[in-house]
Every structure is written in structure tokens, then in C-alpha cells.
Amino acid sequence: MTLKRMDNVLIVVDVQNDFCPDGALAVPSGDEVVPIVNRLGENFRNVVLTQDWHPVGHLSFASAHPGRAPYDTIAMSYGPQVLWPDHCVQGTPGAAFHDGLHIPQAGLVVRKGLDPAIDSYSALYENDRTTPTGLTGYLRERGIKRLFLAGLALDFCVRYSAEDAIREGFAVVVIEDACRGIDIDGSMAATHQSLKSLGISIVNIEAFL
Numbered sequence: 001m002t003l004k005r006m007d008n009v010l011i012v013v014d015v016q017n018d019f020c021p022d023g024a025l026a027v028p029s030g031d032e033v034v035p036i037v038n039r040l041g042e043n044f045r046n047v048v049l050t051q052d053w054h055p056v057g058h059l060s061f062a063s064a065h066p067g068r069a070p071y072d073t074i075a076m077s078y079g080p081q082v083l084w085p086d087h088c089v090q091g092t093p094g095a096a097f098h099d100g101l102h103i104p105q106a107g108l109v110v111r112k113g114l115d116p117a118i119d120s121y122s123a124l125y126e127n128d129r130t131t132p133t134g135l136t137g138y139l140r141e142r143g144i145k146r147l148f149l150a151g152l153a154l155d156f157c158v159r160y161s162a163e164d165a166i167r168e169g170f171a172v173v174v175i176e177d178a179c180r181g182i183d184i185d186g187s188m189a190a191t192h193q194s195l196k197s198l199g200i201s202i203v204n205i206e207a208f209l
């Protein structure tokens, strides 16, 4: 497969300090994806980085809901929402990309989770699944047909991005060993089941590099 073809894009999801060990919402071994993602990046002309980017007091934070603890699930107007520790607050070191991330040709950074009242796991839609981030339009205008997804966390932001992308008519490949997951209440198993049922390819980097 010629990964450098112009209708392919690598989407690097949320490789940010708060999702790495010692971060506010650490994904176990999250930093292990950094060298793998960098190696992937060398093989794509089109790269998009996403960045979780919340205002202070975001409604996805448990601290915004008195009596609730991180990892509780509550009902929001748009459906169930896991509550998280405060993380990726706009302009803080935790919201910055991991220092080791090096894909200088990345053409776009999509910031998401900006609305104080709606979380956004997916790079394409907020968690109400109707408010677009604008990424779909960007990809269409650029003639992109196939998305390769890597990053954090596999069972939340990578999963939701993959699901939205295939619904939008793109071909989608999740590079599993370039992702790490959180695994809350069976979320990793649910992710594998969902991706397979939607026809999303799940591969390892060795399959094509």
C-alpha cells in the first residue's frame, strides 16, 4: 500500500501530556505510542493532529458535578457521559502535545471539547453526534478517501473518530499497536466489537510498514 498517496491521511489522536503517564488522565503506557506514531508519520504526506482542549470547568469534569467522582457515568442532555478528572485545560502544560511527538509536516491541528457543555471524543463530531468539528469538510475538500487512526485512547477518542469517519463514507483503518486504551467497564472489548461490526480495519503497524 502506498501510504503517501494524497487521498490517505494519518489522524493522530490526542497524544497529549495529560493522557500520558503522570498526566491528569493517564492512559496506561500512553507514551509508548509516541515513537510508533512518529514512525507512521514519516510514511504519510497528509497528517492531522487532534488535541483535546477544554475550558476551565468543562462539564465532562467530575469536579463540575458536586458529589460525583471521576469515572462515574451520568446522563447529559445528549446521552451518557463518563466523568473525567480535570484534564487538557486550554493552554496548560497537560494540554500540550507530548514533547517527543515529531511530525513536522502535519497540516492541521483539530482542537475539540471547546464547548463548555459538550464533550467531544471524536475528531469529527462532538458527543451530541450532531455538532461537527469541521474536520469532515476539511478532509472532503482535500480529496481524502482513507483515514488511518492512531493515538489515545483507543476505546474513546480513537473509537468515536473511527465510527464517525466510516459513517461519513471514508475508509477507516485503526492501527492498534499505535494506540493505547483506558478500559473502563469493558470499553476495550466493546470497541473491538463495534469496529469490526462497522467494517473498520484493525491492523498492526508491521502489516504495512
Ligand SMILES: [Zn+2]
Binding pocket: 052, 053, 054, 060, 087, 088, 113
Ligand atoms: Zn477531554
